[in-house]
Amino acid sequence: MKKLNLILIFCLTTLLFIGCEQDANVDPPAYVKRPFVMCLMTMRSPEIKASVAYTKPYYGEIKDDFEWEENAIVVLRDISANVEDTFVSLSGGQYSLYPVKVILKEENTYRLTVYLPDGTVHTAESTIPPKAKIDNLKATFVEIGKPYEEADNSGGGWAYYLNPLTVELTYKNIKDGYFVSPQMEALPYNDSGDNMQVELYFTEPIKLAENGVVKFLHRTEFYSFNPRAPFKINEFFGSVYTMDKAYRNFYISQFQMDGNPFQEPTIFLSNFSAGALGVFGSYDFDQGTVKYP
Numbered sequence: 001m002k003k004l005n006l007i008l009i010f011c012l013t014t015l016l017f018i019g020c021e022q023d024a025n026v027d028p029p030a031y032v033k034r035p036f037v038m039c040l041m042t043m044r045s046p047e048i049k050a051s052v053a054y055t056k057p058y059y060g061e062i063k064d065d066f067e068w069e070e071n072a073i074v075v076l077r078d079i080s081a082n083v084e085d086t087f088v089s090l091s092g093g094q095y096s097l098y099p100v101k102v103i104l105k106e107e108n109t110y111r112l113t114v115y116l117p118d119g120t121v122h123t124a125e126s127t128i129p130p131k132a133k134i135d136n137l138k139a140t141f142v143e144i145g146k147p148y149e150e151a152d153n154s155g156g157g158w159a160y161y162l163n164p165l166t167v168e169l170t171y172k173n174i175k176d177g178y179f180v181s182p183q184m185e186a187l188p189y190n191d192s193g194d195n196m197q198v199e200l201y202f203t204e205p206i207k208l209a210e211n212g213v214v215k216f217l218h219r220t221e222f223y224s225f226n227p228r229a230p231f232k233i234n235e236f237f238g239s240v241y242t243m244d245k246a247y248r249n250f251y252i253s254q255f256q257m258d259g260n261p262f263q264e265p266t267i268f269l270s271n272f273s274a275g276a277l278g279v280f281g282s283y284d285f286d287q288g289t290v291k292y293p
Contacts, residue, residue, distance in 0.1 A: 033055060034054065035069065035116060036054060037050065037272060040250070040279065040280075041104060042104075042282065048076065050074050050087055053067060053069060055277065070093055072114055074112065075112070078102045079109045080108040081103075085097055085102045104282075110126055111124070112124050120276075124272040124279075125280070132284045133173075134239075134287060135288075136174065137171050138169065138170050139291075143165070144165055147227045162222070162224075165221060166219050169215070176212065178208075178243070180206070184238035185200060186198040186233050194226065198220070203216075206243075234292050236289065236292065239285050239287045240286055241284070244281055244283070246271045247282060
């Protein structure tokens with residue numbers, strides 16, 4: 001009898017949930033079109049480029065084309081020197097500036113102002129970071145662990161080995177408040193003539209300078225086939241970037257778009273005034289090699 005009562009309760013509960021289940025049509029949030037501005041500056045280029053477009057609805061039919069704004073007035077002002085230049089409008093919402101009065105200088109702050117045909121005005125500011133110098137980047141710790149065999153599950157009958165690699169890179173002589181990002185590769189080699197090329201992936205690829213120093217840590221493994229020929233590293237090569245916060249936020253947002261159609265929308269951090277989206281940021285870079293030790 002007790003078992004019958006439990007079955008009856010279960011059936012009634014199921015019917016209750018089924019009876020409450022209803023379809024509902026919910027209208028998506030109202031779409032508000034907003035201007036989008038992109039401008040990234042570097043002292044390495046004599047030309048400064050900008051683009052002006054409008055956002056597209058998140059819901060509904062997805063279209064590949066953009067609505068570009070070709071009639072905006074884009075002005076760059078050096079706040080520190082109190083001078084400004086106006087961009088030239090090109091086709092397709094693109095704007096170009098070869099500065100005449102404005103000169104890009106380290107730690108100077110600049111304001112980008114965009115005047116739209118509808119009378120709205122949008123602004124953003126960016127401060128040029130200190131010049132990136134590959135000589136400021138040092139390999140302060142390098143360790144290649146003992147290789148160990150990796151199981152061959154392909155049925156090929158051959159063995160290969162994994163070599164644990166730990167690298168610490170340190171960037172010095174940069175003022176606090178700016179960000180640093182090294183993009184380097186290691187060059188392991190051994191006496192058997194094996195030469196490897198290992199890209200370094202840091203736990204934090206972009207870090208904020210504190211007390212004039214930034215440290216980056218890489219831990220991974222690379223393949224080899226001869227465990228009796230230990231590897232050495234005495235050289236790294238690649239680039240190092242310095243950047244302001246706006247460029248850093250934009251750079252990080254690019255890693256959020258992995259092509260997964262089910263992922264949430266990219267979190268985009270705009271530094272433009274209310275009513276507009278976009279990025280006005282600055283960066284610098286240098287290339288070369290880093291010796292170790």
